[in-house]
Amino acid sequence: MGALTETRVIEASEAGFATTRFEALMGWVQKYSLFQYPYVTACCGMEFMAMASPRFDMARFGAEAPRFSPRQADLLWVVGTISQRQAPALRRVYEQMADPKWVLAFGTCASCGGFYDNYTTVAGIDKIIPCDVYVPGCPPRPEAVIDGLLLLQDKIATGSRTPAVVKPRTDPTTAEHNELVAADRLRLGKR
Amino acid sequence: MSIVVIDALKQRFAGAILETHAQFGDDTAVVDPDKWFEISRFLRTDSRCAMNMFVDITAVDYPDREQRFEIVMHLRSLERGHRVRLKARIGDPFGEADDDDDDTVQIDSVTPIWQGANWFEREVFDMFGVVFRGHPDLRRILMYPEFKGFPLRKDYPANKIQPLIEFRKVQEKLPPFGPDEGMSFGRQTHEYHRDDPQMIEARAKKPKSKVLLAPSQQKAPASQQKAAVTQQKAPSTPQKES
Numbered sequence: 001m002g003a004l005t006e007t008r009v010i011e012a013s014e015a016g017f018a019t020t021r022f023e024a025l026m027g028w029v030q031k032y033s034l035f036q037y038p039y040v041t042a043c044c045g046m047e048f049m050a051m052a053s054p055r056f057d058m059a060r061f062g063a064e065a066p067r068f069s070p071r072q073a074d075l076l077w078v079v080g081t082i083s084q085r086q087a088p089a090l091r092r093v094y095e096q097m098a099d100p101k102w103v104l105a106f107g108t109c110a111s112c113g114g115f116y117d118n119y120t121t122v123a124g125i126d127k128i129i130p131c132d133v134y135v136p137g138c139p140p141r142p143e144a145v146i147d148g149l150l151l152l153q154d155k156i157a158t159g160s161r162t163p164a165v166v167k168p169r170t171d172p173t174t175a176e177h178n179e180l181v182a183a184d185r186l187r188l189g190k191r
Numbered sequence: 192m193s194i195v196v197i198d199a200l201k202q203r204f205a206g207a208i209l210e211t212h213a214q215f216g217d218d219t220a221v222v223d224p225d226k227w228f229e230i231s232r233f234l235r236t237d238s239r240c241a242m243n244m245f246v247d248i249t250a251v252d253y254p255d256r257e258q259r260f261e262i263v264m265h266l267r268s269l270e271r272g273h274r275v276r277l278k279a280r281i282g283d284p285f286g287e288a289d290d291d292d293d294d295t296v297q298i299d300s301v302t303p304i305w306q307g308a309n310w311f312e313r314e315v316f317d318m319f320g321v322v323f324r325g326h327p328d329l330r331r332i333l334m335y336p337e338f339k340g341f342p343l344r345k346d347y348p349a350n351k352i353q354p355l356i357e358f359r360k361v362q363e364k365l366p367p368f369g370p371d372e373g374m375s376f377g378r379q380t381h382e383y384h385r386d387d388p389q390m391i392e393a394r395a396k397k398p399k400s401k402v403l404l405a406p407s408q409q410k411a412p413a414s415q416q417k418a419a420v421t422q423q424k425a426p427s428t429p430q431k432e433s
Binding site for chain 1: 333334335342347349350351352353354355356358359361
């Protein structure tokens, strides 16, 4: 048992090595260096600012530096309603981004058009560009967005390009959910 | 409050004032559309009225009326402190005046009198297709130039869209979305109640909470946790013995 507490200095000459697959290494590297392009069109932009600023601090997840040129970005945040008039601009921004690139739909309007079911709104950005992660909410809570970002990072790490949706941790129509909410309120001392 | 204005109008344009009423203290005059410009100029220049502030101009489509469109203008006098609403009815009955090049839906522009009316009249033109005679720059203001028709007319189909670029050919929404999710609220069927067998089945298929967590957030399996605990404890045991 004494061997466990023994301290030993590793010499430079005996430094080891690790083996991994190249894709796994690239995925690990890419998921922590997301350069983002915020395409902010509507009220969700306020929540995006909260996400980016110190209170919720997106920088913790490596998605730190916004690039206001699509050529330097690899994560496109579509934040807000996209109108038919704006659709060509959004597609052009997407096409200008260099591979590999990912798209995150921030909020209900970007995901599916939300309540704007009318003559002027695109019912979801996936009508125009492929989308990786949908974060519903009007606007989504920053926690939900962080969930979406982590989901995207996992997808990058595993190389999966199937779209994913951020959903509540529990189904709000079930008794299980109500119990959890009640327990949470009790813990926080709320009535 | 602004009954002075209505009286002045009645006095000056006896035949052109079709109807007057007051709604919630706002005096309203329904006027002859042919005298629209003249009446507007009178309201601006006459010293009793002095309507120097243009507030708003818009239109309403009444499908069951003999004259389909009603132009509504709100004016205010900053000097006299009163306000007035002016209305004019134009157009053919519903169903006859639905062509884009219909020439009955016309009225004089008031932009020469109040510069502020410029963009408002463009919006009314854009949404309702009302042509303002004498407007300096009557183009669409909100919709794109390629747009056909006028979206706020009652005969514009509610679900008609005119995309500028071709949409991608993809299926409606992919698997992570439930049977009634991932579309505009207006297009949701709401056929699936939470007690509906299909929804119960969809809920049952979904593993509880687990699939919703990202892999990195999921708890490690119990066997791994145990191993970690024993490793942590191991160094402390020799210390106790000594």
